[in-house]
Structures are given as structure tokens and as C-alpha cells.
Amino acid sequence: MRMAPVMFRSACRILTFVNTQSSANLQRVSQLVPRALLKQACAPSSSGQLSLKACARELMPEQSRGADSALYTPPAGVRGMTSLDREAFSWTVSVPALRIPKEVLNKLAAAAGPGLRFLPSSFSGAEAEALQKAGVPLEVQNYELRMTYENLKSEEVLRAVLPEGQDVTSGFSRVGHIAHMNLREHQLPYKNLIGQVIMDKTPGITCVVNKTNTIDSTYRNFQMEVLAGDGNMVAKVRENGVTYEFDFSRVYWNPRLSTEHERVVELLRPGDTVLDVFAGVGPFAVPAARRGCSVLANDLNPESHRWLLHNCKLNKVDGKVRAFNMDGRAFIRGPLREALPALLRGAAGVHVVMNLPALALEFLDAFRGLLDPGLSQDVGGLPRVHCYGFSKQDDPHRDVVDRASASLGAPLEGRCSVHLVRNVAPNKEMMCVSFALPKEVLFSNHSAETDSPEEPPTKKQKSDDTAD
Ligand SMILES: C[S@@+](CC[C@H](N)C(=O)[O-])C[C@H]1O[C@@H](n2cnc3c(N)ncnc32)[C@H](O)[C@@H]1O
Incomplete structure (x- = not known):
């Protein structure tokens, strides 16, 4: 981005200003400011004031903003505000400035070169020469710069509003047009204001929600409260070049899993x-x-199943995917068991994906004795399982391998690979164990059914303060 050689310096408090009353002048300014900025400069009005502020905002080096806190500190009266009043964030700062006639802007730009800065009391020889040549009086004047809500970042607004000394972290996950927050206790009195500020300051966000409980539903979706915006929960997202649509309030979606989806x-x-x-x-x-794979895809949540079908159509792969809506154990012992013998006779790979990290390792016992031992001679390759699990142990690799082995009833040590997917919370990892389903498990005489005739009920998910 091309920066203006004559620029606002917050640390040394010098402001260069131009008379931008006409669009012709704005055009001249455009040669000095980054392109993206000109749009902003021209958008609000053709008045010089607005353009000037827009420029001031962008030309301020990031590192200087802290050094010049007055310029970005709104009036103290906004502290404790719970309903957003944007007008209350207006104030005036007196800043030293150099007046530069519009006619010489271009000349000055050329003479100054990209690295030149003009400092108030100590113009270097080159600086003074460039200014004098251009007919700019080396007089620093005071300029009353009007600042508004528009000039502030969301953090600056929230720091001014929330109680002093408290964390104002305003991070969120983005799911299409929805900003998904996880506010702390002390932020809750300001939740609607925070939502509104996030929406104002984030292009494309038209709805802000806050998680209202831990993720403890069977379907792994969040309970959420709309803080600001239209409340439309049907999101459209792109992940690894694929488009998905779904009702975010009723299904599971985690933007942090895109790398893992791609890896598998x-x-x-x-x-x-x-x-x-x-x-x-x-x-x-x-x-x-x-x-180009054939897919059998299952989910217990009828809403997930509905959106899965929708997404298959949306991406024109409905002919390649058979979708089921049943418990995972029933899926393994039903459609998966029916499909497996023919698949294992073929040469192509078979992959079983089990991403329900709170419980999936416990579902592995459903593979015990899944197929008739008489079929074991016909088998070429074995299915490759990718099973996810959370671990809070000091050695998460070992923990998930031990739990997978116990569930399968066969040791996996030395015949599996373990991948750290992500750190979910302090001392909580999401892991993926991948292995070829051992023949002695698949063709065992003891099936999960014969070992325990009653199917274990789906356990209530453990509560956790995390998004999985
Ligand atoms: C962590 S999400 C993973 C979804 C998806 N595979 C992904 O990577 O984003 C787990 C999914 O399992 C579903 N689920 C929960 N319990 C289930 C069960 N007993 N049988 C089948 N699906 C279940 C939930 O509805 C949820 O969609």
C-alpha cells in the first residue's frame, strides 16, 4: 500500500491537512493515500472534514496509536454505558498541523519520497527543503480534529465502556454472517452493546450471538442468545472450497476443524x-x-441429517452420498455392516470416520465381531478407522490409544498413528487415532451384542466450557 509521504504522526503529534472541499481535491488526496482508503474518504460525504478523519485514521501507524492515547480515548462519560449511544463517542482533539496548499500536494509527494516524515520543531535539511520548495510555510498550527465512533476500533469502544481494568477481549468465531461469542461473567451487563459494536465494526456480520450454556447437548449444538442483529441463524459458509448451509442454532459446526477436515x-x-x-x-x-469417493454418512440429529442432504444437493454430490439418521452404534451394526463385505473384497480403500470426540472411542466396541468369521478369507484390505477423542491426561497420545484398545478389545500400540488435532482448552487436547481395524476384532466370535445384549444407552455428553 502506498502511504502518504506527508503523514499524520501521532507520536510527535503533527497533522498535515489539506483543504478537501471539492471532489477534485479528493482526487488529489487519492494520490497520497492508499486506494482502499479513498473509498472510505469519499463515501461519507464530499466534505473535507470527513475525508480528513478517514485519512487520519488510516495513516496513523499502528504502533503510534498507543503512544497517543488521547486521540483514541473517547469521553469518560461513556464508561458504564449499556445501550449503545454512538453520538456520545464524539470528541475533539487539538493537534499540531502543517497546512499544505492543495496545488502542491503532488509536487511535495514527489519531492519528499516514500520514507520522508515531517517533524514539528526539527525539520531536517531535506524535509525543510522539500517543504520550502513547495511553498509550504514551516508553521505548525493547531487543528481541532473531531473524532467520532467511526474512528474507533471495537476494542477501543469497549475499553472505554467496560469497567476499568477488566478484560475487554471481544473475540468471536465467525460462522458466515454470524459472530459467535463466549462472553465472560463481567461482560454480561454490556452484552447487547458488545454485540452491536461487533456488528458495527465487522463487515459482513449481521447477527451476533452469545453462547448461553456449555455444549452438553447430544447433538453438540449450542444454546445461544441473540445479542444484536437480525437473528437469522441459517448460515452459509465456505470451508476448503466447499459451500455449506445450515441452521447454526440446531446443528454442530466448528470453523476450527477445517484443517482437520482437509487433512482426512x-x-x-x-x-x-x-x-x-x-x-x-x-x-x-x-x-x-x-x-470421487462413495459415502455413507450418518447423524443422529434429524436437523443435521436434513442439512447434510441439503449440502449434498448444493454441491451436486447427492448421487455419491447415502445419508442415514440413526444412532452411531446402530449405523455401524446396520448399514455399515451390510456394506462392508463387498467393499473389503474390492481393491479400493475403506475409511471409517468417527468425529464425536467426547464419546467416539466408546463406540469402537461396536466393531467387535461385526462380520462373520467365515468371510475373513475373502478380505483384501481392512477398513481404516479415524476415531477422535478428547484427552485431559499428561500423555494424551497414550491415553487415547489405551482407551481405543480397551474399547476394541485388542491392543493398538505399535499399529496405529495418533494426530494432535487441536488444543481445545487448557489441559484438554482433541486427538485422532487412525488404524486398520484389526482382523481379530472384525471377525471375533464375541460381538458387542453377545458380550452385552442390552445396547448401552447414548450417554449424556460431558459438560465442558469448549466448543466441541
Ligand atoms: C462433533 S460433531 C462432528 C460433526 C462433523 N463430523 C464435523 O466434523 O463437523 C458430532 C456429531 O455427532 C452427532 N451425534 C451425537 N451423538 C450421536 C450418536 N449417538 N449417533 C450418531 N450421531 C451422533 C451430533 O449430532 C453431531 O452432529
Whole structure:
């Protein structure tokens, strides 16, 4: 980006200003300010004031903003505000300035060169020469710069409003047009104002929600409260080049899993089959089908199932995906078991994906004795399982391998790979164990059904302060 050689200096408090009363002048300014900024400068009005402020904002070096806190500190009266009054964020700062006639702006720009700065009391020889040549009097004047809500970043607004000394972190996850926040206790009295500020300051965000409980529903969706905006929960997102649509209030979606989705999909080859036990709205299933795989995808949540079907159509892979709406264990012992013998006789790969990290390791016992031992001779390759699990242990690798082995009833040590997906919370990791389903498990005489005739009920998910 090209910066103006004559620029606002907050640390030394000098402001260069131009008379921008006409669009012709704005054009001249455009040669001095970054292109993106000109749009902003021209948008509000053709008045010089607005243009000037827009320029001041952008030309201020980031590191100087802290050094000149007065310029970005709104009136003290906004402290404690709970309903956003944007007008209350207006104030005037007196700043030293150099007046530069509009006619010489271009000349000055050329003479000054990109690195030149004009300092108030100590113009260097080159600086003074450039200014004098251009007929600019070396007189520093006072300029009353009017600042408004528009000039502030969301953090600056919130720091001015929330109680002094308290954390104003205003981070959020973005899901399409929805900003998804996880506000702390002390921020709750200001929640609607925070939502409004996030919406004002983030292009494309038209709805702000706050998580109202821990993620403890079976379907892994959040309970949420709308803080600001239109309340439209049907989001459209793109992940790894694929478009998904879903009702964010009723299904699971986590933008932090895009790398993991991509990692697994890249393991697949065209012609492989993917058996997705906890498919959600399709972030493994849809890209796998787009890659030329056949997919059986299941989810217990009827809403996820509905949006999964929708996303298959949206991405024109409905012919490659068969979708099911049942418990994961029933899926493994039903459609997956039916499909497996024929698949294992073929040469293509078979991948089982199990992304329900709070519980998936416990579902692995459903593979015990899944197939008739008489079929074991016909088998070429074995299905490759990618099973997710959370761990809070000091050695999460070992922990998930031990739990997977216990659930399968066969040791995996030395015949699996373990991938750290992400750190979910302090001392809580999300892991993925990948392994070829051992023959002695798949063709065991003891099935999970014969070992325990009653199917274990789906356990209530453990509460956690995290988004999984
Ligand atoms: C963590 S999400 C993962 C969704 C998707 N695979 C992804 O990567 O985003 C787990 C999914 O499992 C579903 N689920 C929860 N319990 C289930 C069960 N017992 N059987 C099948 N699906 C279940 C939830 O509805 C949710 O969509």
C-alpha cells in the first residue's frame, strides 16, 4: 500500500491537512493515500472534514496509536454505558498541523519520497527543503480534529465502556454472517452493546450471538442468545472450497476443524468408500464425495441429517452420498455392516470416520465381531478407522490409544498413528487415532451384542466450557 509521504504522526503529534472541499481535491488526496482508503474518504460525504478523519485514521501507524492515547480515548462519560449511544463517542482533539496548499500536494509527494516524515520543531535539511520548495510555510498550527465512533476500533469502544481494568477481549468465531461469542461473567451487563459494536465494526456480520450454556447437548449444538442483529441463524459458509448451509442454532459446526477436515479428505483416493458415523452437516462427507469417493454418512440429529442432504444437493454430490439418521452404534451394526463385505473384497480403500470426540472411542466396541468369521478369507484390505477423542491426561497420545484398545478389545500400540488435532482448552487436547481395524476384532466370535445384549444407552455428553 502506498502511504502518504506527508503523514499524520501521532507520536510527535503533527497533522498535515489539506483543504478537501471539492471532489477534485479528493482526487488529489487519492494520490497520497492508499486506494482502499479513498473509498472510505469519499463515501461519507464530499466534505473535507470527513475525508480528513478517514485519512487520519488510516495513516496513523499502528504502533503510534498507543503512544497517543488521547486521540483514541473517547469521553469518560461513556464508561458504564449499556445501550449503545454512538453520538456520545464524539470528541475533539487539538493537534499540531502543517497546512499544505492543495496545488502542491503532488509536487511535495514527489519531492519528499516514500520514507520522508515531517517533524514539528526539527525539520531536517531535506524535509525543510522539500517543504520550502513547495511553498509550504514551516508553521505548525493547531487543528481541532473531531473524532467520532467511526474512528474507533471495537476494542477501543469497549475499553472505554467496560469497567476499568477488566478484560475487554471481544473475540468471536465467525460462522458466515454470524459472530459467535463466549462472553465472560463481567461482560454480561454490556452484552447487547458488545454485540452491536461487533456488528458495527465487522463487515459482513449481521447477527451476533452469545453462547448461553456449555455444549452438553447430544447433538453438540449450542444454546445461544441473540445479542444484536437480525437473528437469522441459517448460515452459509465456505470451508476448503466447499459451500455449506445450515441452521447454526440446531446443528454442530466448528470453523476450527477445517484443517482437520482437509487433512482426512486428503488421505482419500477417488473410488474409496467413506463411512462417516457422526457426519454432522457433511464437512467430511461432501468433500470426500467431491473427490470421487462413495459415502455413507450418518447423524443422529434429524436437523443435521436434513442439512447434510441439503449440502449434498448444493454441491451436486447427492448421487455419491447415502445419508442415514440413526444412532452411531446402530449405523455401524446396520448399514455399515451390510456394506462392508463387498467393499473389503474390492481393491479400493475403506475409511471409517468417527468425529464425536467426547464419546467416539466408546463406540469402537461396536466393531467387535461385526462380520462373520467365515468371510475373513475373502478380505483384501481392512477398513481404516479415524476415531477422535478428547484427552485431559499428561500423555494424551497414550491415553487415547489405551482407551481405543480397551474399547476394541485388542491392543493398538505399535499399529496405529495418533494426530494432535487441536488444543481445545487448557489441559484438554482433541486427538485422532487412525488404524486398520484389526482382523481379530472384525471377525471375533464375541460381538458387542453377545458380550452385552442390552445396547448401552447414548450417554449424556460431558459438560465442558469448549466448543466441541
Ligand atoms: C462433533 S460433531 C462432528 C460433526 C462433523 N463430523 C464435523 O466434523 O463437523 C458430532 C456429531 O455427532 C452427532 N451425534 C451425537 N451423538 C450421536 C450418536 N449417538 N449417533 C450418531 N450421531 C451422533 C451430533 O449430532 C453431531 O452432529
